[in-house]
Amino acid sequence: MFHRHKFLGSDTNFLLNLIDTPGHVDFSYEVSRSLAACQGALLVVDAAQGVQAQTVANFYLAFESNLAIIPVINKIDQPTADPDRVKAQLKSMFDLDPSDALLTSAKTGHGLEQVLPAVIDRIPPPPGKSTSPFRMLLLDSYYDEYKGVICHVAIVDGALHKGDKICSAATGQSYEVSDVGIMHPELVTTGILLAGQVGYIVSGMRSTKEARVGDTLHHTRTVIHPLPGFKPAKQMVFSGLYPADGSDFEALNHAIERLTCNDASVSVTKESSTALGLGFRCGFLGLLHMDVFHQRLEQARSLTHVISTVPTVPYIFEYSNGSKLQVQNPAALPSNPKYQLVACREPTVIATIIIPSDYVGPVITLCAERRGEQLEYSFIDSQRAFMKYRMPLREIVVDFYNELKSITSGYASFDYEDSEYQASDLVKLDILLNGQPVDAMATIVHKSKALRVGRELVEKLKKFIDRQMFEIIIQAAIGSKVIARETLSAMRKNVLAKCYGGDVTRKRKLLEKQKEGKKRMKRVGSVDIPQEAFHELLKVMFRKVYEDVHLKLTYRKPFNEDRIHILASKFCRDMWLVLTHMLPLWELLCMPSTQRSGAPLLLIYLKSQLIGIIIEPQDAETLAALARAQLNQQNDGQQACHPNPDDDDLRDDDLLDPANRRRTENIAVPMNRNCPFRARPDRQAVQFELNNDKYGMDGVGATGAIIPPPLSPGAKFNITSTMIELLHLKGLFGGLPGDDPYMHLVNFVTIYKSFDNPGVVQNAILLRLFPLSLSGEAILWLNELTPDSTTIWRQLKEAFLERFFPPSRSVHLRDEINNFRDSVVASSAASVGMTMEYSMPPCRDFVLGVDDLPPQPIDPENEGVSHA
Ligand SMILES: Nc1nc2c(ncn2[C@@H]2O[C@H](COP(=O)(O)OP(=O)(O)OP(=O)(O)O)[C@@H](O)[C@H]2O)c(=O)[nH]1
Numbered sequence: 001m002f003h004r005h006k007f008l009g010s011d012t013n014f015l016l017n018l019i020d021t022p023g024h025v026d027f028s029y030e031v032s033r034s035l036a037a038c039q040g041a042l043l044v045v046d047a048a049q050g051v052q053a054q055t056v057a058n059f060y061l062a063f064e065s066n067l068a069i070i071p072v073i074n075k076i077d078q079p080t081a082d083p084d085r086v087k088a089q090l091k092s093m094f095d096l097d098p099s100d101a102l103l104t105s106a107k108t109g110h111g112l113e114q115v116l117p118a119v120i121d122r123i124p125p126p127p128g129k130s131t132s133p134f135r136m137l138l139l140d141s142y143y144d145e146y147k148g149v150i151c152h153v154a155i156v157d158g159a160l161h162k163g164d165k166i167c168s169a170a171t172g173q174s175y176e177v178s179d180v181g182i183m184h185p186e187l188v189t190t191g192i193l194l195a196g197q198v199g200y201i202v203s204g205m206r207s208t209k210e211a212r213v214g215d216t217l218h219h220t221r222t223v224i225h226p227l228p229g230f231k232p233a234k235q236m237v238f239s240g241l242y243p244a245d246g247s248d249f250e251a252l253n254h255a256i257e258r259l260t261c262n263d264a265s266v267s268v269t270k271e272s273s274t275a276l277g278l279g280f281r282c283g284f285l286g287l288l289h290m291d292v293f294h295q296r297l298e299q300a301r302s303l304t305h306v307i308s309t310v311p312t313v314p315y316i317f318e319y320s321n322g323s324k325l326q327v328q329n330p331a332a333l334p335s336n337p338k339y340q341l342v343a344c345r346e347p348t349v350i351a352t353i354i355i356p357s358d359y360v361g362p363v364i365t366l367c368a369e370r371r372g373e374q375l376e377y378s379f380i381d382s383q384r385a386f387m388k389y390r391m392p393l394r395e396i397v398v399d400f401y402n403e404l405k406s407i408t409s410g411y412a413s414f415d416y417e418d419s420e421y422q423a424s425d426l427v428k429l430d431i432l433l434n435g436q437p438v439d440a441m442a443t444i445v446h447k448s449k450a451l452r453v454g455r456e457l458v459e460k461l462k463k464f465i466d467r468q469m470f471e472i473i474i475q476a477a478i479g480s481k482v483i484a485r486e487t488l489s490a491m492r493k494n495v496l497a498k499c500y501g502g503d504v505t506r507k508r509k510l511l512e513k514q515k516e517g518k519k520r521m522k523r524v525g526s527v528d529i530p531q532e533a534f535h536e537l538l539k540v541m542f543r544k545v546y547e548d549v550h551l552k553l554t555y556r557k558p559f560n561e562d563r564i565h566i567l568a569s570k571f572c573r574d575m576w577l578v579l580t581h582m583l584p585l586w587e588l589l590c591m592p593s594t595q596r597s598g599a600p601l602l603l604i605y606l607k608s609q610l611i612g613i614i615i616e617p618q619d620a621e622t623l624a625a626l627a628r629a630q631l632n633q634q635n636d637g638q639q640a641c642h643p644n645p646d647d648d649d650l651r652d653d654d655l656l657d658p659a660n661r662r663r664t665e666n667i668a669v670p671m672n673r674n675c676p677f678r679a680r681p682d683r684q685a686v687q688f689e690l691n692n693d694k695y696g697m698d699g700v701g702a703t704g705a706i707i708p709p710p711l712s713p714g715a716k717f718n719i720t721s722t723m724i725e726l727l728h729l730k731g732l733f734g735g736l737p738g739d740d741p742y743m744h745l746v747n748f749v750t751i752y753k754s755f756d757n758p759g760v761v762q763n764a765i766l767l768r769l770f771p772l773s774l775s776g777e778a779i780l781w782l783n784e785l786t787p788d789s790t791t792i793w794r795q796l797k798e799a800f801l802e803r804f805f806p807p808s809r810s811v812h813l814r815d816e817i818n819n820f821r822d823s824v825v826a827s828s829a830a831s832v833g834m835t836m837e838y839s840m841p842p843c844r845d846f847v848l849g850v851d852d853l854p855p856q857p858i859d860p861e862n863e864g865v866s867h868a
Pocket of ligand 1 (some may be wrong): 023077078107108
């Protein structure tokens with residue numbers, strides 16, 4: 001666009017190239033390409049929502065490209081807009097000067113007049129020279145039916161004229177420029193492009209594949225240094241596309257070719273499947289990219305229906321002979337390989353999540369379910385939490401974002417960047433119909449999820465496959481081990497219908513003949529798998545593991561082994577707790593079983609476990625929380641304990657065969673073992689490797705004021721959603737006038753003590769957990785502490801008390817205590833007629849270890865015990 005602006009005292013016309021970048025994570029590749037053509041970026045932040053995960057990602061892309069960044073706080077017209085909070089976030093997260101931020105409303109037009117002048121004043125002009133040899137960067141390309149391939153280019157040096165002969169630095173191919181111009185925003189022919197300008201060229205390229213994004217183009221007669229360019233777009237999600245009707249293959253081929261003309265980032269290779277016939281394996285940048293492609297494909301009028309297989313990610317399998325196999329299609333992975341498998345690796349991503357602090361617990365649970373490893377956790381301000389996770393790409397390819405949005409009422413923002421491959425325990429899960437593997441349904445899953453996925457898949461398939469005249473056996477298998485099986489019985493014709501009474505041998509003969517026929521049909525008959533089965537398969541593989549898990553507790557009377565099952569009440573998002581107040585002082589035994597609504601019981605643990613004693617009805621809630629904490633902890637950290645026989649199945653190949661299933665006498669055996677749900681079989685802990693500085697968790701300033709101490713080698717500490725929920729249950733400390741810092745410390749340490757973390761230094765846990773027990777003003781206080789100033793719990797505790805329990809309050813309290821003590825001692829002594837020793841009730845000591853006691857707000861010499 002052209003803009004007139006007063007520059008050096010006179011009105012000057014400026015040509016500005018504005019590039020709108022996509023907001024979705026899948027297209028961050030396009031954002032980085034656009035940034036390469038720019039000298040500055042407008043970082044637009046919603047005044048009501050504040051900094052989002054995409055803002056963080058895009059800021060760093062612009063920052064790393066050395067661009068001038070102008071923060072723009074938009075939507076200030078909204079009633080919930082809070083520009084000051086957003087300014088503070090920009091300062092704390094990116095060190096951007098709040099006074100540089102422009103306040104705008106695109107709706108009302110308020111403040112928009114400042115934007116273009118700021119662009120001209122703050123963003124430098126392009127650095128290229130018109131007199132240098134011509135070089136230009138190819139930014140993008142698309143196919144136009146009339147003009148052919150149109151390339152978007154940025155002229156870095158020199159000038160380009162219509163009719164010039166240009167050459168690609170990547171391929172050496174030469175072209176003649178038949179048209180050149182700018183986007184205004186339509187294509188406007190100018191006949192020339194000068195250094196610094198962004199525009200388009202038409203040069204007779206036959207397909208977009210020739211236009212390599214990131215390529216340097218130059219005049220054929222000159223020798224130049226190629227520009228740095230970009231890494232090629234990396235396809236991260238692969239899916240097979242097959243025509244539902246085999247005769248549509250050519251139509252599908254044509255439709256895919258047409259679509260890829262305008263989207264060179266889709267990779268396409270032909271493949272064939274015994275179940276689905278000829279088709280294509282396509283690679284996409286991400287899930288949205290894949291969805292958009294699928295939808296466009298379905299809109300192609302010539303196609304009736306397209307079957308898309310489950311999306312998968314590229315895995316690497318390493319064998320004992322040193323060979324490596326990159327697998328984009330699970331069917332291509334040998335189920336019984338010739339050489340021994342030595343390692344499997346899967347791609348991971350670094351996910352950035354920003355959420356309101358109220359949703360921290362559910363989000364941590366979700367990430368743990370998806371095998372995420374927490375790398376960073378902090379607060380942007382008093383209301384928003386910032387988290388970084390390393391997650392297997394496979395776990396986010398389907399439905400992660402949707403689920404994240406739904407558990408956070410739509411407030412979460414999420415972004416990710418590719419990270420390294422990491423070792424993982426992966427297995428190929430085959431689906432067999434009458435002993436024949438269905439290659440399109442093969443999938444690669446984490447070993448801990450294989451049994452669940454296998455069971456659910458065969459159950460679903462049983463529902464969706466039509467019954468035939470012969471029996472269909474549906475099996476899920478890992479290698480040669482069958483881990484789940486369902487049988488779809490044959491439809492049966494009454495072959496005896498025509499026999500009116502009569503000879504039993506003839507009837508038996510007819511039945512035998514029918515049986516033989518069915519056996520033969522089973523061998524030769526084919527089974528149709530409807531598209532719904534593929535959809536269901538997708539849902540099963542990525543559905544939450546823990547949906548609808550019900551929890552059941554039992555009480556045990558002291559000295560009495562009778563167990564009583566008691567009433568249930570909904571306890572949290574995915575659990576039901578069986579609890580009643582009627583039995584004071586009975587031991588509360590932990591989760592011997594789970595239950596689905598109306599379905600039979602399934603076991604979580606072989607052994608009940610004492611988790612506490614109910615003293616008063618109101619304690620039931622606390623104990624329930626502790627019970628849940630304990631359950632989570634066991635599920636989180638103690639996979640080696642094999643408390644669940646089903647979990648044993650997952651680790652022991654022998655047990656994968658249902659025939660080998662162990663059952664124990666003292667377990668309440670479910671009436672119907674068909675129910676596939678097991679409670680939390682593969683829940684993963686959020687691992688903080690505190691002694692590992694790889695992720696910068698303990699690096700300087702990484703956790704603000706706090707530097708947690710290193711752990712002994714091999715020790716690990718897990719922050720679970722339960723810990724956070726317990727902290728919330730007890731109440732966060734907000735620093736309000738009525739809040740009691742001592743009581744908060746007591747509660748906090750009580751909760752901390754309910755978690756057993758052998759081998760982990762107390763300091764490490766306390767320093768990690770304590771910030772999570774704060775809110776509002778207290779978080780602001782924590783953020784204002786000198787960075788890296790706190791290395792031990794006592795320091796933090798003292799700083800906390802100093803801030804929220806100032807000396808004046810201590811003096812007042814001490815006077816009160818002394819007055820109270822004097823009056824008690826006087827009245828007691830009077831009543832028994834003698835001098836007696838009196839001890840302050842050690843109300844805090846019985847819950848806290850001595851080391852954990854908060855310093856008392858009284859004089860040291862009077863502390864704890866007083867004397868008559
Ligand atoms: N109230 C209000 N709404 C706005 C304002 N600016 C944009 N919107 C609304 O915000 C929504 C998103 O606007 P877009 O311009 O599509 O945002 P974007 O960042 O380009 O979105 P993507 O590039 O698709 O990620 C639309 O519904 C707009 O109407 C504003 O100043 N005030």
